[in-house]
Amino acid sequence: MDVAILGGTGKEGSGLALRWARAGHRILIGSRDRERARTRARELAAHLDGAAIAGLTNEEAARAGEVVVVAVPHAGHRALLEGLRDPLRGKVVLDTVVPLDFGAPRLYAPPPEGSAAEEAQAVLGPEARVVAALHQIAAHELKALDHPLDADAPLCGDDPEAKRVAAGLIESLGVRALDAGPLAMASVLEGLTALLVRLNRRYKVKGAGLRITGLEAGSGR
Numbered sequence: 768m769d770v771a772i773l774g775g776t777g778k779e780g781s782g783l784a785l786r787w788a789r790a791g792h793r794i795l796i797g798s799r800d801r802e803r804a805r806t807r808a809r810e811l812a813a814h815l816d817g818a819a820i821a822g823l824t825n826e827e828a829a830r831a832g833e834v835v836v837v838a839v840p841h842a843g844h845r846a847l848l849e850g851l852r853d854p855l856r857g858k859v860v861l862d863t864v865v866p867l868d869f870g871a872p873r874l875y876a877p878p879p880e881g882s883a884a885e886e887a888q889a890v891l892g893p894e895a896r897v898v899a900a901l902h903q904i905a906a907h908e909l910k911a912l913d914h915p916l917d918a919d920a921p922l923c924g925d926d927p928e929a930k931r932v933a934a935g936l937i938e939s940l941g942v943r944a945l946d947a948g949p950l951a952m953a954s955v956l957e958g959l960t961a962l963l964v965r966l967n968r969r970y971k972v973k974g975a976g977l978r979i980t981g982l983e984a985g986s987g988r
């Protein structure tokens with residue numbers, strides 16, 4: 768699958784690019800600067816013996832990707848998407864963004880729409896097929912290619928087919944994708960990252976992760 772990663776030059780996007788390229792997907796790294804994207808694409812491909820990773824502008828990547836992953840800081844999220852309404856029409860948009868305010872006691876700081884993913888849907892309009900996911904899959908874990916990822920990956924969205932496509936892509940990272948329901952659940956999923964940040968601090972670790980128990984006996988998969 769052709770996977771575009773907006774902000775793919777950064778920590779989370781580059782980690783996802785490595786894991787997905789290794790799983791056989793063609794990766795389109797998006798950036799505000801095409802040269803920066805090309806440089807990062809070359810660096811990442813070198814890790815994987817010449818995997819299919821290209822560098823483009825965010826807009827070029829958004830047009831070319833079958834699935835478009837959003838991996839920019841929340842500060843740039845709304846403005847980025849406002850400029851991409853046309854290229855993202857009809858696309859599966861996998862939003863990983865967590866609005867966090869590290870200076871505030873209330874760490875999770877969502878926009879007025881309720882969550883970053885609902886902000887994306889509001890900005891892009893109903894034709895974009897927004898799925899929220901991957902908020903708890905940390906960049907440093909993605910980068911450690913010699914370690915399997917030890918986590919579940921809940922996702923939510925309003926388009927069942929988009930969620931099916933996103934779940935397949937997520938599972939190719941080697942984690943279990945769990946359908947958590949409609950996009951209205953996105954604030955819960957994004958907010959769980961604030962929980963992991965607090966646990967990491969409290970227990971002086973870097974890798975607190977999320978696992979849901981008790982689903983194995985169900986017939987929903």
Ligand SMILES: NC(=O)c1ccc[n+]([C@@H]2O[C@H](COP(=O)([O-])OP(=O)(O)OC[C@H]3O[C@@H](n4cnc5c(N)ncnc54)[C@H](OP(=O)(O)O)[C@@H]3O)[C@@H](O)[C@H]2O)c1
Pocket residue numbers: 773774775776777778779780797798799800803804837838839840841842843844847863864865866901902903904905906907
């Ligand atoms: N880091 C993690 O472990 C992790 C885990 C789960 C989810 N996430 C989410 O993933 C997103 C990215 O996190 P990150 O740690 O990868 O961040 P990052 O490395 O600081 O930034 C990612 C990329 O976003 C682009 N960018 C930065 N500011 C921007 C702006 N104002 N407008 C548009 N693009 C901008 C930059 O690319 P160019 O300069 O090349 O355009 C940058 O390389 C965040 O929303 C975060 O909540 C992160």
